[in-house]
Amino acid sequence: MSETTRTAASGPAPWRAEEGPGRILQLITTGRANTRTGIAQLTGLSRSTVGQRLDALFAAGLLKESDQSVPSRGRPSRALTLDHAAGLIIGVDIGEQRTRVAITDLNAGILAERVERLAVGDGPEALLDTITATVRGMISHADLGATPVAGIGFGLPAPVDYEAGRVLGWSIMSGWDDYDIRGHLRRTWQVPILIDNDVNLLTLAEHRRFWRDQPHLLYIKAGTGVGSGMVIDGHVNRGAQGAAGDIGHIHISGFGDPQCRCGNRGCLESLVGGWALARDLRDRRQTKGQDARDVVDQVRRGDSTAVAALRTAGRVLGEAVAYATSLLNPDIIVLGGRLSTVGDHLMAGVREVIYQRSLPLATRQLQIVPTKYKSRAGIAGAAYLVRDHVLDPATLDATLAVGATPFSTL
Ligand SMILES: [Zn+2]
Known part of the structure; x- marks a missing residue:
């Protein structure tokens, strides 16, 4: 299966007896079963078949028995969990001004992290080479060289052709348009390399960490720029292009x-x-602000003009989110981005307009919440993107069927 094939479903999938260890692992990682008995009951497979499939997962280093014991008929059994130390994920979150690089485990837990003043304006060649050197340094410094790498997840502040791994069309990333990012990184890393738009990664991080049981999630990022991402039926929807x-x-x-x-x-x-609010505040007050950070600083200082501007912005944003709500009927809307981090000024306006404009059927069960992440959502999203891909049942079964190890040591 290629790197760009649709990733693992988070919702229930029909069980077929011929399906292998990959699906068993999925039952465990999604919390639907965590004991031999539970898996046998859920799948209808015999205990010995379940045992064989688990043996394959143990042999590949993907499973471990946790300390937690689960009551069952007879003696209590140990709960099975993914061995999240089985592979490393390299997460890269490229921002307009700064780039965050992290090494995580398979649960998106951060093992090493660095934030550098590397900007998209440096151009792809220089930026990608610097990131590669940074990652090598981090792996060596944290003494992680012996652990295999599962893959690299890359977030970019631009529209991305996910299949091709290239920046598309207009964006703030001039010089990156159609650059073969994956081809460049492949010179150093022979592992799956997944490249996505940054807001899709924020969306995935929210869903996988906090809202996995809700199939339909809409994420709104209100920062210097404004973007959104959506999970539909458990999958990030990227559209046709x-x-x-x-x-x-x-x-x-x-x-x-x-x-x-x-x-x-x-x-x-x-x-x-954020850039537009800063522009309006400059025009009115002769301030020097340029972006969302400057606007948030002014709101924090209690500047009443800035507070009023943010409240109004919430209502205007609410108009757009109300359309999206009618179109998508999400279970949950998560509001993130820097402008959402200062009080509930933005959120209040968004909520007000959504409930005014949308039909009751679309909002009866709707939750509208602020993001729970502080600054590491992009990295978490990159890690979940890789994890979903490498633990996809079909990918994993194909790897294990030929006796290969799921991840490669560098
Ligand atoms: Zn525009």
């Missing part, structure tokens, strides 16, 4: 038509993006 969720550049009527950085006028981002 990787442009799904580009909510920042839909036109919103009735609020003037300011110039947007994409070249159009009146985009949502030109009204509520």
